[in-house]
């Protein structure tokens with residue numbers, strides 16, 4: 001069972017409004033998966049359903065899409081959108097990608113995880129489950145953060161500043177949290193899913209991803225790392241963006257009376273690399289398409 005801390009409606013809504021990067025990446029991923037009319041599609045970590053609405057058009061009214069996510073609030077938002085648009089080929093449920101036991105073997109033509117895989121600790125389990133629910137010849141697609149590749153420099157700079165002050169970036173880890181809440185009350189409240197912290201990351205290398213996939217029985221059709229460049233007009237813009245992204249999780253470990261001090265310190269640090277074009281940063285994403293061997 002994956003650990004994940006629950007989020008509020010406001011946090012889920014905020015993700016919906018600040019997920020252009022993930023959405024654009026998902027447009028490429030679903031195109032490369034060549035999702036066809038009448039396909040059956042599983043979306044693991046469907047979030048607030050932005051990409052689902054696009055996939056609804058790809059599969060047409062005779063196709064079927066099933067989206068799962070650990071976050072009940074994101075699933076609520078996704079369901080509401082599908083209802084408003086009368087997208088009857090879409091359905092959503094709270095669920096964990098490492099436990100698809102409610103789903104039949106060999107049912108889906110395509111399974112994808114867009115910007116989700118690096119949040120999942122048990123890589124082998126999620127690949128096994130994807131493999132089991134795919135039809136022979138069905139395809140898995142995912143995008144993920146990667147290790148061994150220089151990461152998003154904005155994040156690295158911010159992390160160093162917080163670390164120098166004795167704070168963690170974003171959230172505290174699972175171990176810090178576990179034990180502070182009685183297990184049974186969490187289990188009752190969250191329908192058996194443990195929500196421990198937002199956005200813990202477990203990125204892997206390209207070679208590890210390939211090895212896991214091949215061990216599971218997939219044929220890797222494409223695996224590559226792509227660069228994404230983002231421009232900010234000023235240091236203030238960068239700092240607002242990092243503080244607001246990840247569901248305002250960024251300063252979670254910092255006492256609120258220290259927020260403005262840390263914010264100013266971040267701005268001062270980013271000023272050092274600001275040019276008259278503002279600040280450019282690059283992040284890297286792994287794109288993978290793999291096929292389940294035909295019998």
Ligand SMILES: C[S@@+](CC[C@H](N)C(=O)[O-])C[C@H]1O[C@@H](n2cnc3c(N)ncnc32)[C@H](O)[C@@H]1O
Pocket residue numbers: 002004019022023026044045046047048050051068069070071074095096097098113114115116119120
């Ligand atoms: C960065 S968001 C991406 C959401 C969506 N795929 C998109 O493209 O906008 C990561 C999502 O993965 C979900 N998630 C993380 N671990 C998961 C797991 N084990 N099973 C299902 N969903 C998971 C989170 O709740 C979150 O909504």
